[in-house]
Amino acid sequence: MMTHDVTKAAGRHPRRKRVGRGESSGMGRQAGRGNKGAQSRSGYSRNPIYEGGQMPMFRRLAKRGFSNVNFRREYAPVNIGWLDANCSGSVSLANLRTALHLKKDELVKVLGGGELKKKLSVEAHAFSAAAKAAIEKAGGSVKIIEQADPAESWKAKRNTAKNAGPAKKPA
Template sequence: MAIGLHTLEPAEGAKHRRKRLGRGIGSGHGKTCGRGTKGNKARDQIKPNFEGGQTPLHRRLPQKRGFKPVNKKIYSVVNLYVLEEHFSDGAEVTPEVLIQQGFVRELHDGLKILGEGNLTKKLTVRAHRFSERAKEAIEAAGGTVEVLPSLAR
């Protein structure tokens, strides 16, 4: 027998008839409709967060103000004074070199060069982001700035 979309059907015993409530005494689900007698469960549906009269969890926990942005980018940062102290004139600075030398532990969303400190050496700096001051300082020292494509996380 060929299998096709028109021949597919659920396995034996996988489908059940819907329980029809409140259809008379003979149905077995009449009058109280399987809810028993009296009480909150018979009359209404209990809220999923109801804890039986105990102070609910959302009131026991302290409130935290503000919010946490879902798409926040976290950059590993390196300042200009680090480049000035640890790299020789004409060196190439890349995220891999900075990780290898221990200036950056993890890249997260990329590497950002910040402009704190002075730079006198001519460096080729490759990073994912640059602050305006860092970019100006590197170019003023005769170096070049290369923006790398952002990392997908």
Template sequence: MSETQLNTLKPAAGSHPARRRVGRGIGSGFGKTAGRGHKGQKSRTGGFHKVGFEGGQMPLQRRLPKRGFTAMNQHLSAEVRLSDLERLPVDQVDVQVLKQAGVIGQAVRYVKVIKSGELSRKVVLSGISATAGARSAIEAAGGSLA
């Protein structure tokens, strides 16, 4: 059994096939046109075009209309209904309380209360804005916005 030395290491047989040498005569099987076929842009040296090129025809990505946009701050703000505030078990409400209750998402930073539903109990909001109708409904129920 012979020990393998670092200076005798070789790749496994067949793992590195020989490089294809094109344009080296008829006997190689890749002579004359070197496997590029006859004529045309792809047979020429440097004859390549960008992805999506359609031979000068207006490419698909330019034929279709531009559509849609997702704002980066889309998920930073949220709206909360008066009926959502009614269901909360606490009277002091801020953004963190709404997140813990699952009313708003975890990424939300700005919350606005809208007048939708009924509010029959006192609720004190802090760090939360409200529409004019929601503000009057909250104050009518004895609550306030801090």
């Protein structure tokens, strides 16, 4: 047997059904799209959350619990072991942001993972108790950068004179 004698297995790659190409093709006229309506037209795409007019699931389910999505604080973690391996002397927030490729509004928290043998002066937004103890034990210093509490700033903004509304008339 030669390579030119080898044939494809029958039915292995079925021909693509060409729809809308005449009645005798078996897929003419409506081309498998049913009768009229948006779904039979070209360019139509169904909204994945639309449920055909019935009350949608997200409105049927109860809204429960509390979400602090606007007020939570998320920190980028940095271990003291990483600081020991990659830093020396004074570690400023700007240096950490550059080294860790952080955005300018991201908060940094130093954690106590690893060992610290160098004397470091570290500044960050927060420190774990273990990290603070390890840095001070090695003879270094810790500087906590104060950040505004988002909930407090929101309350202050909400209670301004602009948002107070019209003054009530005395009765």
